[in-house]
Amino acid sequence: MRELTYVDATREALDRAMARDPSIFVVGEGIGARGGNFNTTSGLYTKYGPERLCDTPISERGFVGMCAGAAMTGTRPVVDFMFIDFILDAFGELVNQVAKMQYMSSGRLKMPIILRGAIGIGHSAATHHSGSYYPIFAHLPGFRVAVPAIPSDAKGLFTTALHGDDPVLFLEHKSILFNRGEVPEGDYAIPFGQARIARAGADCTLVAIGSMVGKTLAACDKLAEEGVSAEVIDPRTIAPLDMATILESVHKTGRLLIVDETFQPCGVGAEIAAQVIDQGFDDLDAPIHRLNGAHVPTPYSPPLENAIVPQESDIEQSIRDLLAE
Amino acid sequence: MLHQDVQAETKARPNARKQGSEEAGRTTEELHALYRQMIVIRYTEEQLARSHQMGLIHGACHTYVGEEAIASGVCAHLRADDAVFSTHRGHGHALAKGVSPREVIAELFGRVTGCSQGRGGSMHLFKPEIGLMGTSGIVGPCILQAAGAGYSFKLLRSDKVGVAFFGDGAVNNGAFHEGLNLASIWKLPALFVCENNQYATEVPFAYAAGNPNVGNRGPIYGMESVTVDGNDVLAVYEAAREAVARARAGEGPTLLECRTYRTRAHSEGMRDAGYRTQEEVEEWKTRDPIKRFHQWLLENQEADAETLAAIDAEIKATVEEAAEFARNSPWPEPDTVSDHIFS
Structure with missing residues (x-):
């Protein structure tokens, strides 16, 4: 099969959909002729023009609220935030309007709006360009939350x-x-709501999210040399969350570790752990473990930044700790 | 871009608008429809206020009494497929857009026959089938959503219009700045109607605004802008006619400031003191938009007293029947509470 980068895969999905459906448009800063800071829209401006690849002022609350109104009136906006940290200026529009509109209108209004952006810690992007925030959105009724880890999932989920x-x-x-x-x-x-088993195994279940999937698989490769057989599950969407696949795996392995770059308190791992305790308590042979990024704002300096992100060696150690329980 | 202060011009030249209105060629039917619409709103609001006192309304109830000319004058120019986005004081906008008194009253009573099927209440009225895209408990978002409807309509090459109704409380909010700027740069078919009733809940606009003029903010964003006496239904009607026509023609958005006053408390049952005087309220009651229009219709021989009394009586009966309908309507089923979170 041919190979694409992750971002090319999402752009292919976007291009195909835009070619068919003239009601889809994209808004964001520099997503027009420039093609997006992360090349999310490169080449599309020449095909679809400035109304459908609409450069915006730095006005996140404004264009998110505007896109809510557009989604209610027959078009399908894609908001490209570049860095997802910028979404926070629009938080009220998202929580009070976008997430609640279908419910408040008893399903008579639809809200087809995509809110995309780059997440995560790395490259000394520092604290205003490194957030992920998905546990916050997964907490609220009304949002679907996708965090794909590989190019094919990026295309399929987009x-x-x-x-x-x-x-x-x-x-x-x-x-x-x-x-x-x-x-x-x-x-x-x-x-949405279908996890991917990224690696089959029998000794323990590892749920990894986003960038942690690749790191966890690398740690498993290393431990496999010692005979450890770990199963790695990539939920792909946090909301809805495919608990059935996780519970089935824990039923088989009896051990669970959740690896997530986002904060531990009130996080995705806490939710998964609680649901496994509720529904799979008798399957557990050991306490559930979590490995998260540190609960601090993201620092700039490389040694500080590295210290807050779970590294491959941290994941390897966490697996060893889980198996030693 | 221009800010036209019709209210100030009318004060300076009292006969100027009257001549203009004759030239505008309004029919008697249009004038009677405006009167009828204002009465529907007034009587429904008074019914809601009584119902609130009787404990039939479970949450907030923000009435539109004193401001009826604005929703009536603007919505007279809208079609069912134009999109209206409103605010917490939105009963009048829902009624003027065509939601029946039955559906509005039943919604405030929390019944399944309400326009939001009991999920909304006073501040969340929806009937998208006729372009009431929602009233809102948060001040500001309607401005952005009306711009968004304008974006849709422009992209889809239609001549529909997005309309936002909001109070003076919204214009010192970031949504006003961002929404007007976005609507202006893309020349969106939108109308932004500020109902300046001079108090944001209980905070005076004169205190809260560094620039206490709403209308003159339009040109700052490159937008046509008009200020009218919001208690003069014909002034609103004429200004809205022009603004809606401009939007439909693809000539861009308009900011319409309507100066008005709410004569009841911010919300029913709230103490209405400590921020304005009773004298001020009484003075504004003399400028009641319905009384004024009633008098205008008689003076200009556009209606006789019997005709207007008949309209009053008919609508009084309609609203009383609507309240009875609401009171006898079923409650929503609790097992539907999780429906419609997703499509």
Whole structure:
């Protein structure tokens, strides 16, 4: 199969959808002729023009609220935030308007809006360009939250987002945007709420999210040399969350570690752990462990930045600790 | 770009607008429809106020009494497929856009027959089928959403218009700045109607605004702008006619400031003191938009007293029947509470 980068895979999905559906448009800073800071829209401006690849002023609350109104009146906006940290200026529009509109209108209004942006820690981007925030959005009723880890999932989930009628947070970790992988050609959609088993194994279950998937797989490769058989699950979407696949795996392995770059308190790992305790308590042979990024704002200096992100060696040690329980 | 202060011009030359209105060629039917619309709003609001006292309304109830000319004068120019986005004081906008008194009253009673099927209440009225895209408990977002409707309509090459109704409380909010700027740079088919009733809840606009003029802010964003007496339904009607026509023609958005006053408390049951005087309220009651229009219709021989009394009586009966309908309507089923979170 041909290979694409992660960002090329999402752009292919966007291009195919825009070619078919004239109601799809993209807004953001520098997403027009420039093609986006992360090349998310490169080449599309010449095909679809300035109304459908609409450069905006730095006015996040304004254009998110505007896109909410557009989504309510027959078009399908894609908001490209560049860095997802910028979404926070629009938080009220998202929480009070975008997430609640379908419910408040008893389903008579739809809210087909995609909110995409680069997440994650790396490259000394420092504290205003390194956030992820998905546990916050997954906490709220009304949002779909996708955090794909590989190019084919990026295409498949973006396609699903483009064809649905719900608000979707589509979050792309900066460290994997230019990774290459096999991506199916043509139409390719992956339903929300279906986890991917990234590696099958029998000794323990590792749930890894976003950029942590690749690091966790690398740690597993190393431990496999010692005979450790770990199963790695990539949920792909945080909301909805495919608990069935996780519970099935824990039933088999009896041990669970959740690896997530975002903060531990009130986080995705806490939710997964609580649900496994509720529904799979008898399957557990050991306490559930979590490995998260440190609960601090993101510092700039490389040694400080490295210290807050789970590294491959940290994951390896956490797996050893889990198996030693 | 121009800011036209019709209110000030009318004060300076009292006969100027009257002549203009004759030239505008309004029909008697249009004038009667305006009167009827204002009465529908007034009577529905008074019914809601009584119902609130009786404990039939479970949450807030922000009435539009005193401001009826604005929703009536603007919505007279809108079609069912134009999109209206409103604010917490939105009953009048819902009614003027065509939601029935039954559906509005039933919604405030929390019944399944309400326009939001009991999920909304006073501040969340929806009937998208006829372009009521929602009233809102948050001040400001309607401005952005009306711009967004304008973006849709422009992209889809239609002549529909997005309209936002909001109070003076919204214009010192970032949404006003961002929304007007976005609408201006893309020349969106939108109308921004500021109902300047001079108090943001209980904070005077004169205190809260470094520039206490709303209308003259339009040209700052490159937008046509008009200020009218919001208690003069014909002034609103004429200004809105021009603004809606401009939007439909693809000539861009308009900011319309309507100076008005709410004569009841911010919300029913709230103490209405400590921020304005009773004398001020009484003085504004003499400028009541319905009384004024009633008198104008008689003086200009556009209606006789019997005709207007008949309209009053008919709508009184309609609203009483609507309240009875609401009171007898079923509650929503609790097991539907999780429906419609997603499409």
